[in-house]
Amino acid sequence: MKNNIRELREAHDMSQEALAQKLEVSRQTVNAIENDKYDPMLPLAFKIARVFGKAIEEVFQPERKKSGR
Amino acid sequence: MEQTVRKSGAVKTNKGLISAVLFVVAYLVARIVLKQEGTGESMRVWAALLPVPAFAWMLWEIIKGVRVMDELQQRIQLEALAVAYPLALILLMTLGLLEIAITLPPEDLSYRHVWAALPLFYFIGLAIARKRYT
Numbered sequence: 001m002k003n004n005i006r007e008l009r010e011a012h013d014m015s016q017e018a019l020a021q022k023l024e025v026s027r028q029t030v031n032a033i034e035n036d037k038y039d040p041m042l043p044l045a046f047k048i049a050r051v052f053g054k055a056i057e058e059v060f061q062p063e064r065k066k067s068g069r
Numbered sequence: 070m071e072q073t074v075r076k077s078g079a080v081k082t083n084k085g086l087i088s089a090v091l092f093v094v095a096y097l098v099a100r101i102v103l104k105q106e107g108t109g110e111s112m113r114v115w116a117a118l119l120p121v122p123a124f125a126w127m128l129w130e131i132i133k134g135v136r137v138m139d140e141l142q143q144r145i146q147l148e149a150l151a152v153a154y155p156l157a158l159i160l161l162m163t164l165g166l167l168e169i170a171i172t173l174p175p176e177d178l179s180y181r182h183v184w185a186a187l188p189l190f191y192f193i194g195l196a197i198a199r200k201r202y203t
Binding site: 024025026028029031032033037038040041044 | 139140141142144201202203
């Protein structure tokens with residue numbers, strides 16, 4: 001899953017630490033999500049979208065798999 | 070709210086640390102008592118069981134600590150244990166098989182010493198899991 005959290009966070013002039021505090025998670029978790037190393041579970045994904053005032057699909061987009069055919 | 074969360078986290082860490090220190094102290098006291106000649110059997114049994122309550126407290130603090138972790142931190146702990154548990158299993162199984170095959174030196178490879186390798190496996194697993202999400 002792809003996300004644009006980094007862009008949204010920077011547009012809101014927010015540090016990873018500040019976002020982590022808002023979400024009540026560690027900074028490492030925010031960093032892992034931003035770098036596509038970890039896909040959050042639905043409650044956290046909704047929470048992230050709510051922080052930026054966006055719908056969840058505006059923040060997270062499914063990665064299109066390349067067709068093997 | 071955030072300060073409260075942080076404060077309670079710090080309190081939990083302190084309690085976890087105190088329980089771990091208490092466990093190590095209890096273990097060392099047990100070893101000292103069990104090394105002494107002429108100690109009665111019931112005293113030796115009590116000494117051998119001495120670290121158990123401290124360990125139970127430490128375990129409780131660990132469980133409480135894991136429950137307040139965020140989802141990624143919990144996943145890292147799970148992956149650390151997913152590495153540590155099979156490693157512990159293979160170590161104990163191999164030692165068991167070697168014990169059947171040959172006579173192992175009890176001063177080096179008995180359960181008295183091998184248990185200390187288990188936390189090492191956990192930290193190896195933790196390092197691998199943390200690296201994956203960093």
